[in-house]
Amino acid sequence: MAGEAPEPNAQEKAGKAFPVSWDQFHRDCRALTWRLNEVGPFHAVIAITRGGLVPAAIVARELGVRVIDTVCIASYDHTKQGDLQVLKGISEAAMKLGGGTGKGLLIVDDLVDTGKTGKLVREMLPDAHFATVYAKPKGRPLVDTFITEVSQDTWIFFPWDTALSYHPPLRDGAA
């Protein structure tokens, strides 16, 4: 007897693809910084790894912030979301800069999807400003500043996760 079909992963459930190039990502990070410049100044940037590292570097460079800390959280194994694991918390030095509640700190991530990751970090730093480059509707209420909203059924492909490859012509069935 045939086994049950495997459950679709988050990317398969999403259906639509939104590939982002390095150029586009850099432009979107700069656009994010324009908005954040109105909100700051910030004592430090807290990057949610790993996806938040790239936008955090660009945003910190544009804002002239040199103190950068990480909060290391794992949830998706490629496209399947499991339980959140905090692999490394926020450093004592960064906590001190934020007065224990995150005031004056800027949390940066590449995107919010379900909002689970963002919610966890917000609980650690309730007074921090939370910025992401992209936001899906479920996670959007958690974010203070973002640039582009994509629908919940869209999967964003980041340039560090992708490579150029052959794409068949539309008439041969390409999506």
Ligand SMILES: O=P(O)(O)OC[C@H]1O[C@H](OP(=O)(O)OP(=O)(O)O)[C@H](O)[C@@H]1O
């Ligand atoms: O809003 P959520 O549903 O929680 O999803 C958003 C999070 O998922 C991705 O990280 P991931 O856990 O895949 O780890 P990575 O940043 O190391 O790739 C992304 O970078 C966000 O941090």
Ligand code: HPA
């Ligand atoms: O749409 C997405 N793209 C890449 N990583 C993700 N992690 C959660 N959602 C996404």
Ligand SMILES: [Mg+2]
């Ligand atoms: Mg991440």
